[in-house]
Amino acid sequence: MNTQLSPSPEDLSIMAMRHFNKKDYKNASDLFLKALDGFKKNNDEIMVAETKNNLSVAFLLLGDSQAALDYAQGTDTIFKEFNDNKRQAMALGNQAAAYEALNRIPEAIERYKQSSEILMDSDENELRSYLLKNLSTLQLKHGQQLEAVATMQAAMNSKKKLSLKEKVLKKLLDTPFRLMR
Secondary structure: OOOOOOHHHHHHHHHHHHHHOOHHHHHHHHHHHHHHHHHOOOOOOHHHHHHHHHHHHHHHHHOOHHHHHHHOOOOOHHHHHHOHHHHHHHHHHHHHHHHHHOOOOHHHHHHHHHHHHHHHHOHHHHHHHHHHHHHHHHHHHOOOOHHHHHHHHHHHHHHHOHHHHHHHHHHHHHHHHHOOO
């Protein structure tokens, strides 16, 4: 008789992350789905939201942008209820990436802006810079050149340590604004 216990949702999440880190997104998503069921059964609202965000990223990388959006939707409000600004911003960033992949650009831009604003007064400079760079690229692609330049400048200003390439870019971005003053 086999009395082996089923893995806990936490264990399933750990296994899923191992697959995810190996770029095995299919197995990762399968394990995240099993973990999600377990977290739902345990009424663990924050882990349900976290797992949905993990699923969102996995499905985005698998090319299923609609599933990515479906899983990310609403998770930001759960994190907001728990005063978890970092994960709230990441959830909005996941939604933005899914909207962008679905070519729903206005929604993507709005989510990137919301995400960035949440992180403005936090210590999450790298994450904020990453989100702002994505927003800037999206703005540039869609004819919002001035906004893109300002957003990229904000991305550079939010980072504490810039690479050589970023230092050069920052200097180039700062020049027109200095000249206008």
